[in-house]
Amino acid sequence: MHDVLPLQPDRDPWLHAARWRALEAAFRDICRIYGYREIRTPVMESTELFTRSIGDGTDIVAKEMFTFTDRGGRSMTLRPEGTAPVVRALLEHGLIAEASTLKVYYIATIYRYEHGQRGRYREHQQTGVEVIGAQDSAVDAEVISLAIEFFRRVGILDAELKLNSVGCPACRPEHLKALLAFAEPRLDAMSPDNQRRFRENPLRMLDSKDPRDHAALADAPKLLDHLCTECSLHFERLRSHLSALGIRYTLDPLLVRGFDYYTKTAFESISPQLGAQNVIGGGGRYDGLVESCGGKPTPGIGFGIGTERCLIVLDQLNRALEVDDETPSVFVAAVGPEASARAVRLVHALRRQGIATETDYLGRSLKAQMRAASRLNARWVAIMGDDEMARGVATLKDMQSGEQCEVAIDQLEKSAASALPPQPPS
C-alpha cells in the first residue's frame, strides 16, 4: 500500500497524483478510440463469486484474499481481480444479450493479501478491458493491440509480449495426463518445489527456475502440441492477425496464468525494468466464465494492466508523462491588512473569470510572497500594498520578463483578460 501525493516526491516521482491522472487519461482515451465503455463495480463482492470463478486451488483464492464476515453472517471479499465482478454485474443487469458484443473497461482498486515489495502492493490499481460475447480470434487481436497501443502511447517502449494457448476443457486434460505421466518417473530429479507443484498445480512445474527442473522437463509434452483442432485453429488465426498488425511477440509454451477460468489465448506483457515483479499486464480468454457465473454459455476475453508497475517502469526509463498544468496564472501578493482584505475580493473575481489564482494566507513579507509565487511558477504577480490601495490599482509583475505596470483593480475584476498584458507564446 502506498499514498499518492499532491507534490512530486524526490525519490519516487511515480507517487505524484498528476502522473496517475495522466496515465488514467491515456487509458480512457485509448479505450474510447477502441470503442470500450466504462464500468464501475463495488470494491467488495460475495466471496463465492471469486472462489467459484478463479478456482479453489489457485494461490489467490487459497491465501491471498481479504475476506471477512459481515454482520449478516455473509462472507465478503475485497476484489482480488477485475474480471469476475464485471461479468457478475453485466449478468445481473441483463446486459449480456445473445448475438451481440459488449466491450467495457474499468479502472479498479484490487486487493491481495501478500508480502509487499516494490511493484507489489496489497492494495493496488488495475486498468483493464473485457469483451463479452465474441469468440472470433480477431477480438483476441484487438484486445492485445489495445494493450500494446496503450504501452506505446504512454512511453513504455520496452514491453515484451508473451503468448500462449492454454487450451480448453476438451484438450487440456489430455495434455495434463501426458505431462503427469512424463513427470512422475522424474520426480526424484526435481526440486522440492516442483514435487509440490506436481500435486497442486502441475502446469507450473514447467516454468520453474531451478536448473534441475529445467533439465528433467526439457522434453516434457507441450500444451501447444495437444490442442484440439478448434483451439489450434483459433490460435493460428490469432497469430496471423497479430503478424498482420505488426505486433511482435514471443511464443511461450510455458506461460500459465493464475486463474482457472482461462481458456485458449493467454498473454502477458513484461518489462525488464522491474526485477521480480516484471509483469505489467496480462490476460486471456475465458469462454466458460459467464456460464459458471450463472449465464448462458458466452465467450469472453480481457486483460488487466498494473497502474503502479507502469508508473514505476516509466520512472526507471526516465520518461516523464505529460501532466496537466497546475501552475497559477496570477499570484496575488497583498501587504498589510487593508490590501489583504481587498485581495480576498480580487482573488475571487479572477477565479470567477476562470483564471487560476493563488495567494498567501500567512501574512508573510512581500519578499516571501514573491518567492512563493516564483516557486509555483506563477505567470504574473499582482502586488497590492498601501500605495496601490490609495490609488485603486495593483502593480502587475510579469515573472518571466520582470517588467511591471499598474492596472486598476476594478478593471482586473471586470475583465482580467483585457487587463493582463498579452501572453507571449511560451
Place this chain on the structure above:
RNA sequence: GCGGCUGUAGCUCAGCCGGUUAGAGUGCCAGGUUGUGGCCCUGGAGGUCGUGGGUUCGAGUCCCAUCAGCCGCCCCA
C-alpha cells in the same frame, strides 16, 4: 507463507571498539535590500534516533520482540 537487508531533521544521508550538549547537505523561515522571485552571504526553527522491552554506571550504537520499507522465493498487475 519462507529467507535476507535497512529504519537517525520534511528529503538524501554521516555518526569510530557503547561515553556525556546527535551532525552535514538540501528544503523551510527570517535578515542582508524600511514593498519585489530565481544567484550569493548570514542567522534561525525543525529530531519520541521506527516502536516496546532488555543488558549496562552509561545505548543512536549491543540483545530480543514488534511494525514498516526494500531485495529474493512463491505468486501475480
